[in-house]
Amino acid sequence: MTQTIMRRDFLKAAAAGTGVAVAGLTTGAVADASADASFFRHGVASGDPLPTAVIIWTRITPVPEATPGSGAGPAAEVAWQVATDPGFGRVVASGTLATGPDRDHTVKVDVQGLAPATTYHYRFLSGGQVSPTGRTRTSPGPRDTVAGLRLGVVSCSNWEAGRFAAYRHLAAREDLFGVVHLGDYIYEYGTGEYAARGVVVRPHAPAHEILTLTDYRIRHGQYKTDPDLQALHASVPWMVVWDDHEVANDAWSGGAENHTPATEGPWPARLAASRQAYFEWMPVRTGPSGEIHRNLRFGTLADLTMLDLRSYRSQQTSGTAVDDPSRTITGDAQMAWLKNTLTTGDARWRLIGNSVMISPLALGALPASVLGPLRELLGVPEGGYGLNSDQWDGYTNDRKELLAVLPAGTVFLTGDIHTTWANDVPLNAATYPSTPPVAVEFVVPSVTSDNVDDILKVPARTVSLTAEALIKATNGHVRAVELDSHGYGVLDVRPERVQMDWYKVSGRTQADARATWFSSYASAYGSRRLTKASGPVA
Incomplete structure (x- = not known):
């Protein structure tokens, strides 16, 4: 069929x-x-x-x-x-x-x-x-022939930074099978700690940073009172995975940047509280040990593999330490499962729900005025190293191991960094494009969370333009980058190609914000590279 x-x-x-x-x-x-x-x-x-x-x-x-x-x-x-x-x-x-x-x-x-x-x-x-x-x-069914699949793709929905108009526009569409949320569904901060250019659009409850089971339950409950979020949840099934803010900023297996045991208690207690509230409040299926990485299949057309890149990872580091082969972002068991899923599966397209960017990123050429906000978004060390240590750049051995086994038709769907990217994923960035890419990556903007010009509190399309030009000049595999807009992506999957259409909202603080298309990139099956598309899929 x-x-x-x-x-x-x-x-x-x-x-x-x-x-x-x-x-x-x-x-x-x-x-x-x-x-x-x-x-x-x-x-x-x-x-x-x-x-x-x-x-x-x-x-x-x-x-x-x-x-x-x-x-x-x-x-x-x-x-x-x-x-x-x-x-x-x-x-x-x-x-x-x-x-x-x-x-x-x-x-x-x-x-x-x-x-x-x-x-x-x-x-x-x-x-x-x-x-x-x-x-x-x-x-x-797993053997059914499927002509097409269309998914909304979102991440980074901070209550205090705006309204969820992006959800409203996705709920109004007639063409989506479902929605993929790539993490930061809620934020843990207290009121005023991470708002819209420093302005609280609507205050968090509870007002303090959330730490306990009671706190996490209250915060999840608050987010689910949003009418646009409710409309999108009620209209289509969601496929979700957490990133860090469902617990605390820059979380890793043993702690987080935004957790101080001396004043906030043991990390395992906070982690357990956040996980219990998440499982109670989210329509997500878990494994026998509570694991959240899983694979969803859409006939012979596509697999969607959702990764957990927080629960098992080593602590973030910098410099040459990122190359330590003992360091992991997936954990050994999840990596083995992922490689087996990719190498034994037979779906045409392999979609990977990937909460943090896998493409390498060099930032050494950026001036300090631009590097500052990018460092805040990307976790780049103060010294300006050419890597993002909170993402796959900080776990190079795991990335090398995974990229070596990717089948044709692998597509990474990524969130986390509040900005829009279209990347060829190189096996070796230093020799790209003479060394061909092995996959493509689509990064979606935030629903509401601050981006580069927001952090600098300057008008949109000002400092970000300089940053975009320099990023592309020093990262040839980055086919497109847009550091300002808030919104969502719509992924269209056909046997012959995949295409991501990006939409931006006219104002993230406005409940009635308009949504307009602003960019599209596609990848033909077997090419493992991106080409610019002239417009969104009809």
Whole structure:
């Protein structure tokens, strides 16, 4: 069966019982007239679609005092329903789940026994109330032929730095199978510590830096009150992975830059609290030991491999120490799993959800005025070394090991640095382009978090222009870089090529910000390199 994984024409398909796509409703969610906004105030979500399963999520507020992190409120039974029609006349799966303060009144169900490549509607019922209706979709069967796949790609959504208009524009699209979020879904900072050019657009709760399970639950709960985030969660399944700010800035396996044990307690306690809240509040599937790296397949067209580049990594370093073969960004077990996944899989395209940039980056030619904000974004040492030690540049042995086994059609999808990049990934940057690239990389801008000119508090497209020119002059594999815009990417995958279209919002602090296309790059299958595209995919 040949399929194009999109959301339009659902009603016709559902009537035929095939569910090839989801209805194109501009609000992103179908709200029930009976839904109590205060009872289901955090919306609904779905994630990690498989051919016969998908996760659905919500949270209840059974009594007013049962706010996130409060530990208050009674235990309650929550019923859930999954149907092939928005009116729930054809319910295909249902059940009940007990929730309460022990799980912060969240509800997460891994619904099994579904049909491949089918659009479903889901809702929750409790206390005489009905949740908003969400839409989700299962992936095609592993041997199904798929004509196309389109995904929204986002990262770095800081509540204090702006509004989530980027989510609203993605929710309004009719052509997405789902959304890939590459990390920094929440930020851990206290109010005013990391805002929009130093200005708090909307204050964090709690107001202090989050450290405890209560703190992380409150922060996750706050983010999920955003109406644009709720709309996008309700419209399509999400595939997520964490980066550092879900715990603390520049996190590694034994600590973080933004964690001081003497005043903030043991790192393992903070890490465990953040992870528990994340698993409670996010529609994500985990392995038997709580691991989050995983592989999702879309027929014969594409695999999406989501990496965890924080839990197992060595502490960041600088200078020649980055070449130490004992240092790792993936951990040995995840690297072995990743190499096996890439070398034994047979999907045409290998998409890798990669929270930090894998392409090498030399910054030695930049003046101090430009290097300063880039160092803040990229983690470059004070001495201006030509590397980014928080990213794969700080773990060169792991990068070399991975690049040596990449199959044709490997595409890295990257977040973290709040800016837009289109990179050929060289096996050896020093000899590029005479040494051909081995993959391509698309880096998406932040939803709201500060970029270069934001950090300098200068008008957009001023200092950043100098930085972009110098980066390209000293990094030939960087095909394009844009250091100013906030927004999102849309990845279009076809058997013959992949293309990333980048969109920017007119103002990250504006709830009604417009979104406009500003750049596109594509890669033909087998070329392992990028070419500029004249416009977005229709």
